[in-house]
Each structure stands twice: as C-alpha cells, then as structure tokens.
Amino acid sequence: MTGSGDTYTFTFDSYEDFTVVDYTITATAETPDGVVTNARQEGSFQVESETQVAPVAFSPSASATYSNTVDVELSTATPNATIYYTTDGSDPTTDSDEYSSAITLQGTATIKAIAVADGMDDSPINERTYNVEVDATETATLSTIRTGTQGDIYTYTGSAV
Known part of the structure; x- marks a missing residue:
C-alpha cells in the first residue's frame, strides 16, 4: 500500500x-x-484483457427452474462487441444468429454465445442451460390430442376404452 x-x-x-x-x-x-x-x-x-473480448454474460441466472418461458438477455463488458449465439448445441461463429434482443426459450435449452470485436481475439465460448418446465394442457378427448400441434404437452383426463 x-x-x-x-x-x-x-x-x-x-x-x-x-x-x-x-x-x-x-x-x-x-x-x-x-x-x-x-x-x-x-x-x-x-480482471479485463486488452487483447480479448470479455466473455458473454447471461441474465437471468440459469440456476433456477422457469415455468413455460424465460427471456434471456446476453451482454459483454467489451464496448462495441457483437454477440453471436446458438440454441442447437453447436458452437457459435460469426455465421450464427446475431444477438439483438432477449432470447425467449419455451422449453429447456442450452444457449452458447461468443462475443467478437474488431482488432481483438474472440471471447471464450460461454454457455448456460435453462430449465423451462412447460405446463400441460388438460383434455378429456383424444381428438384434441390428435389435432394438436407437434411439441404441445397434454394431460389426458378422459378414459380410453
């Protein structure tokens, strides 16, 4: 001192x-x-780096379990950096989706993200898995299930003969 x-x-x-x-x-x-x-x-x-873009930060925390949807915001401490992300498990590149606003997840998913800036090394790839539990739609008829949309979740409350 x-x-x-x-x-x-x-x-x-x-x-x-x-x-x-x-x-x-x-x-x-x-x-x-x-x-x-x-x-x-x-x-x-x-501790910042003078040569590498800061890692992507995720908000809110991925440690909680969310109901039906969660909106995830991405950021980096490096000014003028551009963030690219994926939700299909692949590593992000500059050909991936460019982040511009919150990403809405409607089920459990992993977001991988990277930040890039001119004249600097790319950030390390950062990833978070968000647990999103989707509520089931209650139905008493099989016809409702048959005409539903792929990916919908139903709780069948009727009886089958």
Missing part, C-alpha cells in the same frame, strides 16, 4: 484475464483525542 493524506493505492497480485477478484479493505483512523474509528469496504472486480 502506498499513499498519504486521504488517498492510498493498493496493488493486487497478477491474475489471469477475466478472473473475478473479491476484496475486503479495513481502514482504521485515530483522532488527536484518541478516538478510533474503523470502516470496512468489500467489493469485487473482474
């Missing part, structure tokens, strides 16, 4: 690109009358 007066500088160890560093700073000050005051500040920061 270096500094004087009201400003002090901390130098952290060297970290790999895109590492999240958590920190806690505790400051103690004493007045001329001997009154001691303590303050604590916690935070975190992500």
